[in-house]
Amino acid sequence: MTQLAKKSKGTPVVEAVTSADKTFITLRTDIVEGRILAGAKLSEAELSTKYGVSRAVIREAISRLMACHLVERKANVGARVVTLSPEGLIELYQVRESLEGMAARLAAQNMTSEQITDLQSLLDVHAQGVKDSQSYYQEAGDVDFHYRIIIGSHNSQLITLLTEGIYHLVRMYRVQLGMAGPRVTTAFAEHQHIAQAIANRDAELAEILMRRHITYSRQNIEHKLKP
């Protein structure tokens, strides 16, 4: 009886979690946070003994990592963590600029007023963090801000694309290439302007500001990479 959490009769409280799920999550965080390096080989036998599960489970987990574009696999050769190039990170930011720009536009149109007030109160909390310069929480806060706008777009295709795919990739690139978190202080002001545009339901402006915000981040990265 591994499935404990059920309502008395009807639907389960949480989705069923297989050991492949857990292995996938574990591997994903290990890759994203750099404990498994870029280009590293994912040996099925090795991982199998390490996590105490069969190779089938490992293969399942690797399949999902491939779906996230975090690893690549060649037939009869094996799976490797994707190798990172500075150009690849730039390309990713171009995609982000486009998609998150649209997310901001749709968010201005589709966010509920409750979601908007939540977004603004989130920024109030961040304002305090900026003063105290708690860089760790600012990294998480940045993710959180963008995440809420993505969700606020109410476009499920877009949400899936960004939250299940691109975001993990961006985080991995940042860690692997030794980038610190986002530009803290300046970025915060940009966040405020974006939130204001959304609150005003100004879709065009929200898109422009978000694109510019991400463009700045990209340029910031380009500058660090090619001094």
Add this chain to the structure above:
Amino acid sequence: MTQLAKKSKGTPVVEAVTSADKTFITLRTDIVEGRILAGAKLSEAELSTKYGVSRAVIREAISRLMACHLVERKANVGARVVTLSPEGLIELYQVRESLEGMAARLAAQNMTSEQITDLQSLLDVHAQGVKDSQSYYQEAGDVDFHYRIIIGSHNSQLITLLTEGIYHLVRMYRVQLGMAGPRVTTAFAEHQHIAQAIANRDAELAEILMRRHITYSRQNIEHKLKP
């Protein structure tokens, strides 16, 4: 010896093809072209006997279909072809508008002059097809036009996202929702303008025209869906 095609010594001419590869491709075309209907269950045992392979192969193929967002799977329940809603198709077109708009902009900057002349000669061929109104080839031609611009963006993240993911989804939605191919005659003129902007290396205009082009397609679909 299933791997025939090798050079005398070095790298194989074609990538190795596993039976999971073939099963995946077969299932994908069956789904995209509507031979397996939306919402249909993909029973592992059934497919296993149908294609004469083990369940492991079927599971591998289904994993890749999930990566394309063509099927969804719940743990201990099974995989189903994604169910289609008109809203979902609209959402997809919003994503396309954003991504292909960027593709056009990048193509104007990055396409080689050879790629550009190829693109223009493709349109010359299409011009003939429009006269003869060969609707089948125009469907393929539309795909081909967009495909070349995507490739011309030279952004590998974007290329993967569109060609391995979104395009198959769009085709499936179109078939399932009984949409005919794209708006033939008017769309052709739009293609010509986009190609011209790219040839002129006018990135901004190329993006605007492409976004407008896809917006028109979306509105065309919205009109057909809600009369």
Add this chain to the structure above:
DNA sequence: AACCTAAGAATTGTCGACAACTTATGACTT
């Protein structure tokens, strides 16, 4: 020494069987 060849080792792909879970069936209670 460099290069090709062939056997051996190691890894991935595929298979069939069993375990765990979900759904369907039917008896039992109120």
Add this chain to the structure above:
DNA sequence: AAGTCATAAGTTGTCGACAATTCTTAGGTT
């Protein structure tokens, strides 16, 4: 009759073994 519960049947998840392929290494040839 409706609902609950237990059992049965069917499906998916996991496992270990074998087959097919790739990589390694030792040997021989020029």
